[in-house]
Amino acid sequence: MVFTLLLYTSLTVFILGMIYKIFTWFSRKIGISANDITTSERVFAAAKGITSTIFSLKIFVLLKVFILDVLLQKRILKENFLRWAMHMLIYGGFMLLLLMHALDTIITESFFSEYYSTLNPFLFLRDFFAIMVIVGLAIAVYRRFVLRVPRLHSNPMDYYVISILAIIMISGILLEGVKIASYTEFQNMVEDYAEADDEEETTALENLWVKEFGLVSPNVKEPFDQEIILQGQEVHEMNCAECHSSPKWAFTGYTTAKIYGPFALVLDRLGSVNFLWYIHILSCFFGLAYLPFSKMIHIFASQISLLTNAVMDNEKSSLANIATRQAIELDACTHCATCSLKCSVAIAFEKIGNFNILPSEKLQSLKAYVANKNIGEKQLKAIQEGVYLCTNCDRCTVVCPVGINLKDLWFSVREELIQKGHIEPLMLSPFSFYRGLNRQSIDSKEYLKPLIGAKKAIAAKCELMNKPEDIITLPPANKRFRDQVDLSSRSDTYSYCFSCENCTTVCPVVENYEKPQEELGLLPHQIMRSVGLGLRDMAFGSKMLWDCLTCYQCQENCPQSVKVTDILYELKNMAIKENVRVHSNS
Amino acid sequence: MKFALFIGCNIPARLQQYELSARAVLGNLNIDIIDIPEFNCCGYPMRNADFKAFVLLSARNLALAEKQGLNVMTLCQCCFGSLKKADHLLKGDASLQNEVNTILAKEGLMYMGNSEVTHFLSVLYNDIGLDSIKDMITNAFKDLNIATHYGCHALRPSDIMQFDNPATPVLFDQLVEITGAKSVDWALKLECCGAPLLGVNDELSMDLAEKKLADGKQAGADFFCTACSWCQLQFDTVQKMIIELRGMDGHLPSILFPQLLGLGMGIDQEALGIKMNDIDISGIESFLS
Numbered sequence: 001m002v003f004t005l006l007l008y009t010s011l012t013v014f015i016l017g018m019i020y021k022i023f024t025w026f027s028r029k030i031g032i033s034a035n036d037i038t039t040s041e042r043v044f045a046a047a048k049g050i051t052s053t054i055f056s057l058k059i060f061v062l063l064k065v066f067i068l069d070v071l072l073q074k075r076i077l078k079e080n081f082l083r084w085a086m087h088m089l090i091y092g093g094f095m096l097l098l099l100m101h102a103l104d105t106i107i108t109e110s111f112f113s114e115y116y117s118t119l120n121p122f123l124f125l126r127d128f129f130a131i132m133v134i135v136g137l138a139i140a141v142y143r144r145f146v147l148r149v150p151r152l153h154s155n156p157m158d159y160y161v162i163s164i165l166a167i168i169m170i171s172g173i174l175l176e177g178v179k180i181a182s183y184t185e186f187q188n189m190v191e192d193y194a195e196a197d198d199e200e201e202t203t204a205l206e207n208l209w210v211k212e213f214g215l216v217s218p219n220v221k222e223p224f225d226q227e228i229i230l231q232g233q234e235v236h237e238m239n240c241a242e243c244h245s246s247p248k249w250a251f252t253g254y255t256t257a258k259i260y261g262p263f264a265l266v267l268d269r270l271g272s273v274n275f276l277w278y279i280h281i282l283s284c285f286f287g288l289a290y291l292p293f294s295k296m297i298h299i300f301a302s303q304i305s306l307l308t309n310a311v312m313d314n315e316k317s318s319l320a321n322i323a324t325r326q327a328i329e330l331d332a333c334t335h336c337a338t339c340s341l342k343c344s345v346a347i348a349f350e351k352i353g354n355f356n357i358l359p360s361e362k363l364q365s366l367k368a369y370v371a372n373k374n375i376g377e378k379q380l381k382a383i384q385e386g387v388y389l390c391t392n393c394d395r396c397t398v399v400c401p402v403g404i405n406l407k408d409l410w411f412s413v414r415e416e417l418i419q420k421g422h423i424e425p426l427m428l429s430p431f432s433f434y435r436g437l438n439r440q441s442i443d444s445k446e447y448l449k450p451l452i453g454a455k456k457a458i459a460a461k462c463e464l465m466n467k468p469e470d471i472i473t474l475p476p477a478n479k480r481f482r483d484q485v486d487l488s489s490r491s492d493t494y495s496y497c498f499s500c501e502n503c504t505t506v507c508p509v510v511e512n513y514e515k516p517q518e519e520l521g522l523l524p525h526q527i528m529r530s531v532g533l534g535l536r537d538m539a540f541g542s543k544m545l546w547d548c549l550t551c552y553q554c555q556e557n558c559p560q561s562v563k564v565t566d567i568l569y570e571l572k573n574m575a576i577k578e579n580v581r582v583h584s585n586s
Numbered sequence: 587m588k589f590a591l592f593i594g595c596n597i598p599a600r601l602q603q604y605e606l607s608a609r610a611v612l613g614n615l616n617i618d619i620i621d622i623p624e625f626n627c628c629g630y631p632m633r634n635a636d637f638k639a640f641v642l643l644s645a646r647n648l649a650l651a652e653k654q655g656l657n658v659m660t661l662c663q664c665c666f667g668s669l670k671k672a673d674h675l676l677k678g679d680a681s682l683q684n685e686v687n688t689i690l691a692k693e694g695l696m697y698m699g700n701s702e703v704t705h706f707l708s709v710l711y712n713d714i715g716l717d718s719i720k721d722m723i724t725n726a727f728k729d730l731n732i733a734t735h736y737g738c739h740a741l742r743p744s745d746i747m748q749f750d751n752p753a754t755p756v757l758f759d760q761l762v763e764i765t766g767a768k769s770v771d772w773a774l775k776l777e778c779c780g781a782p783l784l785g786v787n788d789e790l791s792m793d794l795a796e797k798k799l800a801d802g803k804q805a806g807a808d809f810f811c812t813a814c815s816w817c818q819l820q821f822d823t824v825q826k827m828i829i830e831l832r833g834m835d836g837h838l839p840s841i842l843f844p845q846l847l848g849l850g851m852g853i854d855q856e857a858l859g860i861k862m863n864d865i866d867i868s869g870i871e872s873f874l875s
Contacts (some may be wrong), residue, residue: 241655
């Protein structure tokens with residue numbers, strides 16, 4: 001009764017949760033392209049896409065991916081054997097337990113008419129599968145907490161999943177152990193199944209079970225009388241053996257029973273069988289009910305991600321289906337951090353300290369962002385910097401074990417965030433190259449806005465530049481600013497500049513304009529002099545700084561060995577850092 | 587001869603033909619290529635924003651190569667420039683080295699400055715030598731005019747790069763000429779391709795590329811030849827975009843040096859990724875003798 005009630009409650013929560021999840025897959029919007037598509041359009045496009053795929057040759061691709069990537073998890077194997085072994089043990093063991101043990105009345109019984117959970121091979125297999133899961137979990141704990149793989153971060157969800165699985169497995173084994181040793185269980189079994197109403201026969205059976213099968217009885221102790229044991233054997237063969245293999249086959253439970261030793265009697269009297277049964281059942285049901293809301297949802301979402309990415313083609317697939325896939329992909333992520341281990345810029349996290357540089361963490365932040373787009377400016381800026389600080393090398397996408405098309409996700413989110421109007425100073429660096437290459441896929445009106453915004457935001461803080469009519473009073477030297485320009489090797493060489501203008505003459509950017517002064521603000525030699533005079537505003541405020549190609553012509557041709565390009569690099573560093581700081585405080 | 591091959595970020599994602607053709611050519615020349623999958627970004631795009639993060643990115647690569655006792659060969663000149671620059675800075679600044687090594691120590695790495703950084707072209711020119719390569723040319727080009735594009739970061743700053751004479755370099759031209767092609771003289775040969783500003787100031791970036799295209803064509807070149815991923819993307823992918831956006835007439839396709847050399851060595855087109863360029867270069871076959 002309690003069992004049925006709990007089962008149906010958790011099943012109901014699970015089903016409602018799944019319905020809610022599926023609804024979010026079709027309704028949540030990530031990236032610019034998803035904005036104008038309604039939920040019903042997405043459902044319709046998905047139905048159409050699925051039907052046309054199933055009735056085409058692509059069905060073979062799906063089949064292949066299902067076997068190799070979903071069932072055999074080839075993609076994890078390619079990355080790391082230990083991880084593959086870990087996941088296969090957990091997922092294989094758990095699925096087999098689910099099918100054979102948890103759903104025994106539905107599945108196992110219909111395939112094996114002779115099924116008894118206490119009979120081999122089922123008795124042995126149940127323990128074997130449990131050990132698989134436990135070994136897998138041990139590897140997971142080892143990787144996360146002992147090996148301390150760099151850039152593999154663990155969050156509360158990771159702890160939860162390891163814990164819930166561990167509780168289910170360990171409570172199951174402890175339960176099996178107390179049941180094997182339990183005298184009450186023995187008495188109940190005798191009453192229910194044995195036809196031995198003769199006291200002598202029952203005692204003989206009890207002797208045998210104590211000697212051979214781990215039972216702990218208050219009445220029977222060593223040494224055993226050989227004759228009684230033989231008689232017990234006979235009774236056992238007659239009444240029990242048909243439906244009960246030796247509990248020794250349940251090797252984890254049997255070992256546990258042996259470990260309880262004499263305490264088994266106390267445990268039995270305290271009702272530990274009942275207690276552990278509740279723990280086991282409740283943890284299973286909790287795991288089931290919470291599944292749609294935990295990262296365990298990946299058991300569904302990752303399959304969809306692998307299968308859809310195998311047959312979808314970004315050029316041809318409908319935007320509606322891409323939007324839906326990207327929403328599902330967020331749930332497909334298992335936070336395994338393969339992407340962060342392979343990420344080309346991951347190490348920059350150590351210096352910059354923004355977690356969102358690491359793809360695996362970025363994805364976690366995006367989940368929160370997509371669920372609630374008003375997550376606050378600070379968090380939003382952190383995600384934006386993380387998404388922008390990316391060389392688009394595609395390694396994360398290539399290695400993702402669940403096949404998430406991360407590169408498209410980043411591109412689409414990057415556009416959405418920068419178009420919201422938050423200033424991103426990293427836009428003024430070669431990190432923008434990829435965006436430039438793809439400018440034809442971005443709305444041309446929206447393309448320039450964030451770039452202009454970033455340049456303006458920096459220039460706005462340079463008053464001297466903005467009021468050219470003001471006369472600069474002498475001595476204006478901002479000594480602190482001047483001393484800061486000393487990060488890289490000998491960049492303080494600006495003081496050697498005597499304004500011969502060689503740098504400006506050879507600069508291809510200056511050369512490109514008819515009226516360079518008007519276009520660029522200050523020219524390279526003027527910037528050098530501004531630094532020498534400590535005129536911060538002049539150095540930061542000129543457009544020239546952001547239009548510098550870093551081609552090193554100026555530096556190469558300076559007769560005074562001023563490190564012109566290196567100084568320009570440094571000024572950019574300083575302006576960007578200052579802008580980030582000022583902005584995050586506001 | 588053994589090198590750790592540094593392919594960077596652009597090549598595996600957007601310019602696989604560079605890696606393909608370079609491997610094919612290096613294989614023919616019996617150069618041992620070691621792959622270090624842990625390599626990360628050279629740090630180049632970080633230089634505008636955070637100097638120390640740039641040095642850290644570079645230093646990690648150098649430390650990885652050093653751990654295996656290998657020198658690093660880059661294909662891209664911006665990777666080349668950045669790794670060399672970082673190496674130079676680290677060698678001259680003990681406290682910076684310390685700071686970087688404290689972070690690298692977390693994954694058992696350490697930068698000590700024992701690994702040298704070189705570029706694909708330098709390896710061909712200095713380590714293998716023109717004569718040995720010439721012996722491998724089976725299908726020399728005839729009547730083919732090439733505009734060699736050196737790439738800024740290989741040449742400058744010359745005190746650090748030590749690649750060739752920064753004002754009158756010959757290394758790349760001589761390499762091109764052993765294939766039988768003629769390296770034409772063109773005025774803007776040593777100027778920037780414009781790629782660093784793509785995405786920041788597209789008009790300026792495209793202006794610079796367009797000027798170089800016009801100049802190369804005027805000098806009678808049939809093809810550009812590059813040995814840098816940024817320059818090649820600018821002259822191939824971005825040139826295609828310029829044609830579409832600005833309606834520029836005529837074009838000057840760009841071939842990667844290992845593609846050119848590979849064809850001269852008689853390597854199969856497919857192995858050189860000839861068909862993978864955005865602007866078709868298959869016409870170059872007609873110049874083979």
